[in-house]
Amino acid sequence: MSEKTYPIGTVGTPWSNQEKQQWFNNQIIKRSYQQQVVSAIDELSQQFDVEQYGALEYEIKNYPLYVIKSRNWQADKPCILVTGGVHGYETSGVHGALRFVKTKAAHYSEHFNLLIAPCISPWGYETINRWNPAAIDPNRSFYTDSPAPESAAIMAYMKNNNIAPIAHIDLHETTDTDNSEFRLALAAREGTVNTNWNIPDGFYLVADSVKPEPAFQTAIIKTVAQVTHIAPSDENNQLIGVPQEQLGVINYSARKLGLCMGFTDAKYVTTTEVYPDSPTATDEECILAQVAAITGGLDYILAN
16 A cells, blocks of 8 residues: 555655646536535524525635524523534535434524534535645644635634634544545645555544543543444554544644644534444444534533
């Protein structure tokens, strides 16, 4: 695996704008944000408030960006932020967020102000991509003056509306295409060599090393384990090359890395990682695992 190279660029040399344009020219639309995501958001607008918080205006296409909010927003209720589709290709993150709203949000809105941004990166959703059209990873771009409009839009919305969540759950997947495409593309873009090829077989969480809240992570893992299997660590007690802190949990320095889960001051934060390519997994199971991750986290907060 380590000898595989990406078909764009020169090994050891970071991409110029020419290579980035070549990469972009190879991307094609494979599914519809409007038909699969926006239509589902529209259906939810009868029970929840839907706001357009921005738009991505690319030469090829414009994409409206939406958040779904619980009605009767009350200043004395803690706010919960759920994000999906930061990496557009990670399908269950998008549809897990939507399914949570459809099936569980009414109950939890009694206790929380809920804010769900189900698809941060709609172009990535349509082209099944990790990056945006400029070959930028939105999930490494959550910082001031972000080069990714996907990241900048939701950060601006939160700031302009003075929304300070107590928890932020960011829904992701780890897929086999991480090895066949995305890790190779990243190494080519950066002019580096990829050395980590581990793909955990099962669900796991990425906590913030600055505020790991291990009991919160444990509660999520226990809830998700009722739906799908939790990823075992490798022979080095690691997941994706990172030491496992507890079963199914690793820690990243979220804000330092520009991760979505790190852009607010929320006390409770986590990034979910579902594995849809497991021989035993189904699309529905992956969606339900994302819903379980949200409810497990919220139940923990309610109990504590």
